[in-house]
Amino acid sequence: MIKINNVSMRFNLGIEKNFSLKLFFINLFKLKKEKKEKKEFWALKDVNIEVQKGEVVGFIGSNGAGKSTLLKVVAGVMKPTKGSVERYGNICPMIELGAGFDMDLTARENIYLNGAILGYSKEFITEKFDEIVEFSELRDFLDVPVRNFSSGMVARLAFSVATIVDPEILIVDEILSVGDIAFQQKSENKMRSMIEGGTTVLFVSHSLAQIENLCDRVVWLENGTVKKIGEPKQICEEYKQYVMN
Amino acid sequence: MFIKSVYSSLQKYRFLLHQLISRDFKVKYKRSVLGVLWSLLYPILTMTVMALVFSNVFKFSTPGVNYLVYLLTGLVMFNYFSEASNLSMSSVVANFALINKIYIPKYIFPLSKCLFVGINFLLTLIPLYAIILITGTPLNIYHIFLPYAFICLFIFTFGMGLILSAVSVFLRDMFYIYGIVMTLWMYLTPIMYDINLISVTYQKFFKLNPLYHYINFARRIILYGEMPSPFTFAVCALSAIGTLLIGVIVFKKNQDKFIYYV
Numbered sequence: 001m002i003k004i005n006n007v008s009m010r011f012n013l014g015i016e017k018n019f020s021l022k023l024f025f026i027n028l029f030k031l032k033k034e035k036k037e038k039k040e041f042w043a044l045k046d047v048n049i050e051v052q053k054g055e056v057v058g059f060i061g062s063n064g065a066g067k068s069t070l071l072k073v074v075a076g077v078m079k080p081t082k083g084s085v086e087r088y089g090n091i092c093p094m095i096e097l098g099a100g101f102d103m104d105l106t107a108r109e110n111i112y113l114n115g116a117i118l119g120y121s122k123e124f125i126t127e128k129f130d131e132i133v134e135f136s137e138l139r140d141f142l143d144v145p146v147r148n149f150s151s152g153m154v155a156r157l158a159f160s161v162a163t164i165v166d167p168e169i170l171i172v173d174e175i176l177s178v179g180d181i182a183f184q185q186k187s188e189n190k191m192r193s194m195i196e197g198g199t200t201v202l203f204v205s206h207s208l209a210q211i212e213n214l215c216d217r218v219v220w221l222e223n224g225t226v227k228k229i230g231e232p233k234q235i236c237e238e239y240k241q242y243v244m245n
Numbered sequence: 246m247f248i249k250s251v252y253s254s255l256q257k258y259r260f261l262l263h264q265l266i267s268r269d270f271k272v273k274y275k276r277s278v279l280g281v282l283w284s285l286l287y288p289i290l291t292m293t294v295m296a297l298v299f300s301n302v303f304k305f306s307t308p309g310v311n312y313l314v315y316l317l318t319g320l321v322m323f324n325y326f327s328e329a330s331n332l333s334m335s336s337v338v339a340n341f342a343l344i345n346k347i348y349i350p351k352y353i354f355p356l357s358k359c360l361f362v363g364i365n366f367l368l369t370l371i372p373l374y375a376i377i378l379i380t381g382t383p384l385n386i387y388h389i390f391l392p393y394a395f396i397c398l399f400i401f402t403f404g405m406g407l408i409l410s411a412v413s414v415f416l417r418d419m420f421y422i423y424g425i426v427m428t429l430w431m432y433l434t435p436i437m438y439d440i441n442l443i444s445v446t447y448q449k450f451f452k453l454n455p456l457y458h459y460i461n462f463a464r465r466i467i468l469y470g471e472m473p474s475p476f477t478f479a480v481c482a483l484s485a486i487g488t489l490l491i492g493v494i495v496f497k498k499n500q501d502k503f504i505y506y507v
Contacts, residue, residue, distance in 0.1 A: 011505060076348035079501045099346040104272045113268055116261040117347060 002051040002074060002169065002200065006083035009069055009224075013039040043069040044080070045224045053089075053168075056201040058215035058232065060208065060239055065221040067204045071095060071171050074202060089168025089200070092118070096173065097158030103147040107138055107157055110146050114161045128164045135190075136160035137183075152179050159183075163190055170194060170201045188214075208236045254350050261349070265357040266364070288324065288369040292317055299437045307439050310468040311380045318467055319436035319460045321369050322394075326402050326456060327427055329362035333406025334413050334423060341507045351500050355406035363399060377467065387466040390473070393481070394462040400485035401455055407492030411499045414506050434460070455484035 044066045051057050059067045072078045074085055075093040100117035101110050111132055115125040125132075133139050136156045146154060156179045172191070179187065188210075195201055195214065205211055211218060211232060218235040220228040228235055255262075274280040296313050299305045307315045333355035337344070340354050377384070413419040434456050435443075443451055451457060458480045465473040 072346075077344070077346060078504050093347055095346045099342050102268055102272065104275060105268065109268070109271065113264045116264040117343065117349060119257065119261075122260050122263075 001053050001086075001088045002049075002202070003086040004047055004049040004051075004070075004074065004083070005086070007044055007047045007070070007073055007080045007085060008042060008082040009044040009066070009073060009078065010081040011041045011043055013041050042224050044073070046083070047221075047224075047226055049219060049226065049229070051200060051202065053200055054198045055217060056195055056203060056215045058211040058218045059202065059204045059221060060206075060211060060218060060236070061221035061227075062243075066224040067221055068095070068173055069224075070221070071173050071202060071204060075171050087169060090165075091169045091171060092162065092165055092167030093171045094159075094162045094173065095171065097162060098154050101146055101154065101158065104145055106143045106145055107149070108142045110157065111161055114158065115164075118162065118165075120165065132160045132164050135163075135186075152183075155179055156183055159187055163187075163194070166194070166197060167199060170199050172201060173204045174206070208240065212236050258350060258353055262353055262357055262360070265353070266361045269357070269361045270364075284365050284368045285372060288321065289372045292320055292372070295320060295437070303437075305437055307468075311382055314377055314380055314382050315439075315464065315468055316437055317373050317376055318463050319434070321366070321373050322398055322460050322463060323431060323434060323436050323456060324369075325362060325366040325398060326405075327431070328365075329359045329402045330405045330409060331423070331427070332358040332362060333403075334409035334419065336406075337410040337414055337503060338417075341503075344503060345507050351503065352407065352496060355410045356403060359399060359403045359406055366395075382468065383470060385466070385470045387470065387472050391463060391466060393478070394459050397462075397481040397485040398456075398459045401459070401488045404485070404488035404490070404492035407489075407496040411496045411503075414499070414503050430454075430456075436460070455481075455488065458484065 047066075047070060049057070059070065061067055069078070071093075072095065073080050074087065075091060075095065076085075077093070077095070098114075100114045102113060105113065111129065112122075112125055116122075133142065136159075138153060138157055141149070141153070146157070149157070159179070191201075191214065201214075203211070203215060215232045217229065218232045219226055220235055220239055228238065270281075274283065277283060279286065296316055299316060300312050305316075306312045336354035336358045337351060343349065344351060409419065409423065413423075433451065434454055435451065440448060440451055440457070440461075458477060462473045462477050462481055465471055465477070
């Protein structure tokens with residue numbers, strides 16, 4: 001179960017301007033009022049969502065609506081400026097896969113490294129190693145440095161490592177479109193079997209077909225606020241209408 | 246309670262720490278022919294150069310003890326600090342891609358760097374002891390206290406690493422500033438010269454430098470065959486733990502803000 005209570009997230013757009021030495025000294029001589037003038041941007045504004053155990057919730061909305069930020073807050077990567085997130089159960093965040101890969105290491109070494117980053121134990125990875133390799137279909141390339149992989153191969157390896165656990169909460173940000181068509185089908189099936197196993201899923205995608213297919217409920221975000229929550233079919237239809245106009 | 250939570254997170258992320266350190270080793274040596282051998286060769290060769298320059302060109306010497314051993318003891322310890330604090334400083338910024346996507350306790354990055362360089366440091370003790378034996382500097386029972394100085398050095402370095410890695414997130418200029426600071430710091434630490442060459446009035450300023458005390462601790466034992474004074478013991482521990490405390494406070498206060506400076 002996940003409870004998102006009044007979560008707001010603020011970014012300072014002008015943040016790097018204030019942090020070079022030159023501007024620091026210039027700012028010293030500026031009036032106080034001028035200094036305070038920072039460009040603020042609220043990526044999320046008072047978001048309240050409650051997700052039940054085993055529920056699959058999809059998030060839609062235009063670019064910059066706050067979908068990824070919301071998932072990052074839930075995953076614990078960012079602390080919300082205001083509000084709080086309660087989560088019960090272990091989380092498997094799948095936000096931009098392969099972030100933990102070291103391009104100079106081989107696929108074999110990266111499986112261990114990435115597994116460790118995701119919080120798996122050594123015994124667990126060793127036990128599941130064959131399963132990971134099998135799923136990624138990269139057995140012939142195990143001892144090749146990842147820098148020589150195509151981006152599709154990297155994504156396949158990353159997906160295979162990330163989904164080897166049975167997490168209670170799965171956070172998925174646009175990753176079902178990795179790899180070739182065969183692998184996309186395979187990863188969608190994997191997602192389905194995880195959902196059937198009772199995993200709670202938060203799911204961001206721009207593919208409305210996928211959302212309608214997989215989700216129990218859809219949240220439509222617009223400019224950092226929840227515009228609508230409800231039945232996937234209905235919300236997706238309304239969203240389509242909205243985008244067309 | 247704080248110590249308990251640190252302990253449990255270390256338990257949980259022990260394997261990650263292990264993986265990060267072994268990654269550093271693999272990446273460092275993967276494409277070189279001599280590989281790990283460089284861990285031994287590199288310090289030997291650079292120290293040889295320094296020893297040649299300072300004993301022959303500048304005619305530095307230390308009365309009563311072997312200058313080479315004197316120099317190397319200081320150099321080995323200072324190099325540890327210099328390399329570990331430098332790598333720690335960039336460790337958080339270098340791992341932004343990760344920090345931005347997955348929750349990992351962020352102190353793990355400077356810690357892994359300090360440990361990684363620490364292992365290299367232990368390897369450089371081999372050439373150091375080889376020189377001690379070759380030059381006929383007698384060994385003594387007090388050598389068993391040396392790990393005390395090394396542990397203090399490690400704690401101090403980790404504390405500095407926490408401070409530097411946090412500050413450099415907000416102020417990228419640190420990478421340049423610190424290079425200059427390190428050069429100055431090296432010459433202000435009595436590594437190539439004896440502190441007694443400095444006039445007595447300035448000596449007390451030189452003694453504000455914690456590194457001086459760690460190196461002095463080791464030299465008392467290795468070169469003069471005597472037990473370091475209780476005062477030295479105390480200064481080493483206090484400066485190390487004090488720095489670590491400041492580091493922990495600075496890091497903890499700022500770590501949630503790191504993400505905005507990606």
